[in-house]
Amino acid sequence: MAMELDNSFTVPVPPEQAWDVLLDVKRIAPCMPGATVDEVEGDVINGHIKVKVGPVSLTYRGTATFTERDADPHVVVLEASGKETRGAGTASATVRASLEPDASGNSTLVTMHTTMNVTGRPAQFGRGVMVEVGGKLVDQFAANLATLLGEDSPAATDAGTATGTTAGTAADDAQNANGSGTATAAHQDGAGPPATATVTAAAPASPAPADKQDSINLVRLVGPAILKRIVPVAAIAAALALLGRRLFRRGRAKGAGEA
Secondary structure: OOEEEEEEEEEOOOOHHHHHOOOHHHHHHHHHEEEEEEEEEOOOEEEEEEEEOOEEEEEEEEEEEEEEEEEOOOOOEEEEEEEEEEOOOOEEOOOOHHHHEEOOOOOEEEEEEEEEEEOOHHHHHHHHHHHHHHHHHHOOOOOOOHHHHHHHHHHHHHHHHHHHHHHHHHHHHHHHHHHHHHHHHHHHHHOOOOOOOOOOOOOOOOOOOOOOOOEEEEHHHHHHHHHHHHHHHHHHHHHHHHHHHHHHHHHHHHHHHHH
């Protein structure tokens, strides 16, 4: 089943930074549900992706190659192909992505055109459903990528440093206060050497990692899409059945009257 997909998403950094990030395949691979990079050698990437179709889990293992990387207009072309490890299903795609600044100038609009061919069980869902699944996967990737970039932003780093400094200052103040109180009490009571109070500063919390899913659950993704297609058909079928029933009753009543 061949298809073409057109998707776009926004990266919350300028194009120059987004270009370096999007070409760092090992770094951004966890942002795509089910994807794992096994090896990167020059322009060639070896990896695998897991797909769930109901209770059945499929693994596609394959290779992707950068056939074009033009940093001046910020255009990249990637060709990929893979095959089921335990089946005859195949998948291949050519992806062309271009980067340009958005209206604010602080973020990057990434526009992608994908030509894809899929065989095997996932292709049974049909072209329309697979196009919708592709859009949802791009949305998930973009959300996870934004989270990843947010963790690495200077604001997040400064916030972590400020949190650690504040916690350390508070701990020092608490330790000095506890030490002074203990020494005074020991001197008044005539007791032995004052006890030493130990206060450990809490480390700043680490930012949550990007949402990593170990596989693409096609049934979960296409459920709403399938329902949108089934509900109108079911409604028409119900209306036809009701109309047929009424016509049948009228026919019986007319026949009884003539008798």
